[in-house]
Amino acid sequence: MQYSQPMDRPVNPQSPAGDRATPLRHRDDLIAHGLVRPEDGPLLDEVAARYATAIPPAFLSLIETPDDPIGLQVIPSPAELTIAPHERVDPIGDDALSPVPGIVHRYADRALLKPLLICPLYCRFCFRREHVGPEGGLLSDDDLNQAFDWLRARPAIREVILTGGDPLMLSPRRLRRIMDALTAIPHLETIRLHSRVPMAAPDRMTSEMLDALETDRAFWMVVHANHAREFSEAARAALRAIQRRGIPVLGQSVLLRGVNDSVPALEGLLRAMVTARVKPYYLHQLDPAPGTAHFHVPIHEGRALLEALRGRVTGLAWPTYVLDIPGGHGKVPIGPDYIGPAGDSVRDPNGVRRTLGGDVL
Template sequence: MSSSRTAAASPSPIHARTLRTPEELVEAGFVTRDTLPAIADVAEQYATAIPPAFRDLIETPDDPIGVQVIPSPEELVAAPHELADPIGDDALSPVPGIVHRYADRALLKPLLICPLYCRFCFRREHVGPDGGLLDEEALAVAFNWLRDNTAIREVILTGGDPLMLSPRRLEHIMRELASIPHVTTLRIHSRVPLAAPEKITGTLLDAMDADKAVWLVVHANHAREFSPAGREALKKIQRRGIPVLGQSVLLRGVNDSETALEGLFRAMVESRMKPYYLHQLDPAPGTARFHVPIEEGRRLLAGLRGRVTGLAWPTYVLDIPGGYGKVPLGPDYLEPSLSTVSDPNGQRHAIRTPDTL
């Protein structure tokens, strides 16, 4: 099967646009024609989008970049443990577009459109190019809910991908949120800077600015996602004084080795991005091929302790199914006695405190 490097050399106009249909995936060499009927069945249920910048990173369809975005027939096989709403978004939505899971913060989902569609997405039942854009009336209801709930200090713009909004609409949303007195922090979650870096324009950066603390959390799962164009897009954001954090999902076939995780976290730090969360995979339908057991994840993180700077150390978290929130998974170094710790090499040491002397 041909790689995208071969496809990239072709003058075909398909290279310059986002791949969305099964036929385009065949033309690009990402799926074979004999699998086309099965891929078409997947497309009936789940959206596909591979933007040009991300497509250029794919060397083979089953490499750590390709496997994240190229559809597979396995997506139509739901495992018994998988849930349509694995983290309880629907149950915790008091008004359209709002999810309220924690007392001091809330999600605002102004749209459900993304630059690319991850094959492991926990919102894969909802996201797509035709879905979820909140109209002015729905946005007004969401803003009023946030104004009425004065315990909310932080609003997290997610979706979908908020940086897929037009600059005009994003600016409107940011200004409205910044006008709420008790909201002190605005957080944007996005894959755009690395997946579609050409969208990080001066106009969009102006729209992201607000008279409140603004943070950007960028989703990346492999070091190769940090292309020169993506790194430059991150610099443009950082020059506006917006801190950037990184979040990733632990994925079989993508980053399930110490070497891959080390490369990813080092790429983040080198791009002035603090690794924030490494997520245990949420059990969305048809995602079992990406599952890495928690004990394996803990071993991988333990293998990096002392090997990478603390700046490159994320919190490994599980979003408890049903909407009960995120909890850290370790690894742990404190022994049950609370008087002994293990070092990164596994040797035990007594903790010297007034109580132990």
């Protein structure tokens, strides 16, 4: 779909599309807001049968045109019906590495805990898109207890990453219960939480939600943002509220065609993170989930983008560019190389080869 004009959002107060307090989820709501073309309705119904849609009000307000860097991330497209040969339902092997419901164990010293598969919005490039949705994956009390028992029995695990779905879509009460249970496991040194909520639904970052995150363990939050415009004033306020609780915040992004695949866009994103006191952590190569090939940026382009930013942005803004090897084999850095093939020279930030002698290299 190609749009060149700012979108027109006719809203009928008597229709579901007129309810600004709830996310847009249905084709008719998307049409009413000018986000999709009516003639694409039948194809969008096919997309909806496979993949969930939700665009919360805070994120909706950032969309200027349906094919801008914000709209592309969350508005369903008929392009999602095209499945490339290399794409996989479970591209990073979560299912094969799940010993009990809600747990993924890929690395020896850490494990994922997915207490639910509900998100504030549903990214069109999500690697878990076959599983997440508004009805999906809330662990029962029995499942949670089984997950906690599994973690207690494995003292080699030093870190738990709360992910999903989005853990900040839980009620504060349920999140508090999970945090208390994890804090009570002696060998867990670090708890990490990955979320889109501060950017997509910042109104959820209430004092009750922040209270639920209290722990005497090292606690880190990783927020997901892909474009500088996601750092709205409301998002920045939510981040400040988190940071005032002494919680360090890291940022992760996915390299996406049409969203952040240019030097100005990627630079703007990284600068917006640092300005908001969010340390860029990972820039992910797109995982090959079904129907996402239209977002693909080849690795050589990603490496060139980062090379162009070396020396142009502060080291505080420099993320690790990573590939999650398909099949569940883990993340590896794929950023640009600066050491020469003979091991006796390096390229400077301007691309000039500099020879170094002695024991420097």
